Amino acid sequence: MIMNDRFLKACRREPTDCVPVWFMRQAGRYMEEYRAIRAKHSILEVCKTPELAAQVTLQPVDRFPLDAAIIFADILLPLEPMGIRLEFVADEGPVIHNPVRNRADVDALKAVDAEPLRFVCEAIRLARRALEGRVPLIGFAGAPFTLASYLIEGGSSRHYLETKRMMYHAPDAWHRLMEKLARVVTSYLKAQIEAGAQAVQLFDSWVGCLAPEDYREYVLPHVKGIFEGLQGTDAPCIHFGTGTATLLELMKEAGGTVIGVDWRVPMDEARRRLGPDVAVQGNLDPVVLFAPVHEIERRVERILRQAGPGPGFIFNLGHGILPNTPVENVQAAVDLVHKLSQR
Amino acid sequence: MIMNDRFLKACRREPTDCVPVWFMRQAGRYMEEYRAIRAKHSILEVCKTPELAAQVTLQPVDRFPLDAAIIFADILLPLEPMGIRLEFVADEGPVIHNPVRNRADVDALKAVDAEPLRFVCEAIRLARRALEGRVPLIGFAGAPFTLASYLIEGGSSRHYLETKRMMYHAPDAWHRLMEKLARVVTSYLKAQIEAGAQAVQLFDSWVGCLAPEDYREYVLPHVKGIFEGLQGTDAPCIHFGTGTATLLELMKEAGGTVIGVDWRVPMDEARRRLGPDVAVQGNLDPVVLFAPVHEIERRVERILRQAGPGPGFIFNLGHGILPNTPVENVQAAVDLVHKLSQR
Numbered sequence: 001m002i003m004n005d006r007f008l009k010a011c012r013r014e015p016t017d018c019v020p021v022w023f024m025r026q027a028g029r030y031m032e033e034y035r036a037i038r039a040k041h042s043i044l045e046v047c048k049t050p051e052l053a054a055q056v057t058l059q060p061v062d063r064f065p066l067d068a069a070i071i072f073a074d075i076l077l078p079l080e081p082m083g084i085r086l087e088f089v090a091d092e093g094p095v096i097h098n099p100v101r102n103r104a105d106v107d108a109l110k111a112v113d114a115e116p117l118r119f120v121c122e123a124i125r126l127a128r129r130a131l132e133g134r135v136p137l138i139g140f141a142g143a144p145f146t147l148a149s150y151l152i153e154g155g156s157s158r159h160y161l162e163t164k165r166m167m168y169h170a171p172d173a174w175h176r177l178m179e180k181l182a183r184v185v186t187s188y189l190k191a192q193i194e195a196g197a198q199a200v201q202l203f204d205s206w207v208g209c210l211a212p213e214d215y216r217e218y219v220l221p222h223v224k225g226i227f228e229g230l231q232g233t234d235a236p237c238i239h240f241g242t243g244t245a246t247l248l249e250l251m252k253e254a255g256g257t258v259i260g261v262d263w264r265v266p267m268d269e270a271r272r273r274l275g276p277d278v279a280v281q282g283n284l285d286p287v288v289l290f291a292p293v294h295e296i297e298r299r300v301e302r303i304l305r306q307a308g309p310g311p312g313f314i315f316n317l318g319h320g321i322l323p324n325t326p327v328e329n330v331q332a333a334v335d336l337v338h339k340l341s342q343r
Numbered sequence: 344m345i346m347n348d349r350f351l352k353a354c355r356r357e358p359t360d361c362v363p364v365w366f367m368r369q370a371g372r373y374m375e376e377y378r379a380i381r382a383k384h385s386i387l388e389v390c391k392t393p394e395l396a397a398q399v400t401l402q403p404v405d406r407f408p409l410d411a412a413i414i415f416a417d418i419l420l421p422l423e424p425m426g427i428r429l430e431f432v433a434d435e436g437p438v439i440h441n442p443v444r445n446r447a448d449v450d451a452l453k454a455v456d457a458e459p460l461r462f463v464c465e466a467i468r469l470a471r472r473a474l475e476g477r478v479p480l481i482g483f484a485g486a487p488f489t490l491a492s493y494l495i496e497g498g499s500s501r502h503y504l505e506t507k508r509m510m511y512h513a514p515d516a517w518h519r520l521m522e523k524l525a526r527v528v529t530s531y532l533k534a535q536i537e538a539g540a541q542a543v544q545l546f547d548s549w550v551g552c553l554a555p556e557d558y559r560e561y562v563l564p565h566v567k568g569i570f571e572g573l574q575g576t577d578a579p580c581i582h583f584g585t586g587t588a589t590l591l592e593l594m595k596e597a598g599g600t601v602i603g604v605d606w607r608v609p610m611d612e613a614r615r616r617l618g619p620d621v622a623v624q625g626n627l628d629p630v631v632l633f634a635p636v637h638e639i640e641r642r643v644e645r646i647l648r649q650a651g652p653g654p655g656f657i658f659n660l661g662h663g664i665l666p667n668t669p670v671e672n673v674q675a676a677v678d679l680v681h682k683l684s685q686r
């Protein structure tokens with residue numbers, strides 16, 4: 001039994017008393033409670049210690065009246081059991097010490113199931129227990145393109161040169177890599193749902209670097225396979241990316257109960273283009289949370305107005321909360337969404 | 344008298360024998376001739392020595408059958424006479440040692456005319472002489488938003504946090520800064536045209552980080568002022584940005600004879616949305632120049648097909664040529680554009 005089921009209802013395009021809200025990276029450095037844990041443990045330690053991961057997952061839900069929790073984890077976790085040596089370097093982000101560059105590297109990757117990631121499932125079980133049905137818990141995974149971009153570039157990237165080079169020069173190796181990643185992601189998300197995740201989000205954060213035709217050819221079939229693989233479950237699936245203004249229709253075609261959009265696409269345009277048969281999530285610019293409250297209010301109000309009175313809308317940012325975001329502005333944004341959207 | 348006026352005709356939406364092509368950053372590190380000059384001189388030395396700037400400007404035109412030359416310069420040059428200490432750090436890009444963060448910093452900026460930038464005008468005169476009318480010469484400047492982002496962040500940026508923070512917290516300071524930059528850019532572009540630039544391009548490279556409403560409120564009026572200020576000249580103006588899929592109509596409203604789009608927007612969509620009364624430039628992904636020639640051909644052909652048979656189309660990349668681009672692929676792309684678009 002869930003006490004607050006606004007988020008799940010909105011995913012299913014059922015009417016709600018007000019618009020549900022949660023934030024990507026809502027458990028993060030902007031919170032004192034989170035920094036206190038991270039002062040003693042690395043990101044990977046927190047991810048791999050179910051008690052810590054569950055504890056961090058609950059921090060934002062304990063502090064703000066959010067309508068969903070999201071399990072604390074990192075999209076790159078599934079790469080380690082595939083044979084990748086992963087490190088998080090301070091101020092630099094993830095570094096992959098053995099990047100994938102050719103067909104032999106791709107073949108050497110292990111197509112694992114979710115078993116080695118059981119610590120995430122255990123964290124989900126603990127977080128569900130600790131939440132006591134207050135709000136639903138979201139699981140998540142990185143999408144194959146975004147994972148492939150880290151695997152191939154060896155970390156984050158600006159031009160995705162090596163990633164696209166593999167697409168163009170070695171399409172066989174590319175598709176084989178995407179198949180392997182899609183298989184791992186599918187079983188990982190299934191395992192999260194079995195462990196108790198009541199919805200899942202697929203993060204294709206960097207797919208917006210692609211032209212629509214390249215998305216259709218090199219990405220869409222693999223993402224579609226993931227959503228088809230999840231159809232047996234009844235957990236709603238959120239399909240998210242940034243810079244996807246020209247990819248929205250293709251992302252819907254690939255699948256998802258909810259499409260996540262960033263602030264570059266006005267919410268009325270997103271709703272119109274995606275149609276009434278899919279829910280939409282977004283899309284406040286995370287930097288707006290650094291603005292004075294009256295500016296936050298103006299923008300929250302505009303997004304709610306653009307999203308319209310119909311069901312199937314979840315308020316979120318267009319990307320994750322930034323590290324130095326003022327906590328009081330996060331509080332203000334959550335309250336404003338609830339207050340301004342009351343039916 | 345210009346021997347090859349395809350580019351200027353296309354800017355004015357007049358019929359041409361085939362589609363004109365030039366590339367942003369066509370004089371760059373991918374060329375051996377360029378690297379030979381840069382081995383002996385810094386970027387700023389080349390920019391500030393008219394003989395060197397003119398020499399580098401002609402390098403790509405001497406090697407490839409391009410339909411336009413673009414003066415070698417950097418968009419940040421106008422900031423120095425405004426009082427900014429600018430440095431180009433290897434592998435890191437531009438660094439501004441005294442970034443602008445508040446109203447006092449903005450007030451302290453000098454609203455100069457183009458006189459201190461006369462070395463660029465002299466380079467234009469020398470390049471025009473050396474070109475002997477073979478192809479037209481394009482001048483350029485950074486647009487106010489993109490310049491402001493460097494000024495405020497102190498260099499390149501990922502989230503444009505400080506830039507947007509000034510927009511939201513100190514709109515008066517923001518608009519004052521944009522006015523000052525717009526005034527400098529207008530007189531700089533006018534001076535380039537007077538010195539012999541036969542067209543100009545306004546680079547708003549990073550404006551795609553903004554939501555459309557923010558573009559309308561914080562950017563559009565200032566860019567519009569620049570294009571209005573140039574109306575007395577008869578040089579076509581190209582208005583370019585990246586990640587602008589949801590800004591195209593607003594960029595057209597702001598002005599420009601030609602709108603530059605990146606690879607994220609299919610060219611048929613760009614042409615349809617922008618309408619027949621403006622020319623369009625773009626939009627091959629610069630990374631495609633790393634692909635095998637048959638993939639380059641497939642994509643050049645697609646862009647030409649999407650651009651349609653009507654006049655007013657200029658082939659370009661969606662952003663500048665990347666440093667390690669194979670020279671033979673640049674050659675192939677130029678040849679393919681001419682061959683595949685012959686009427």
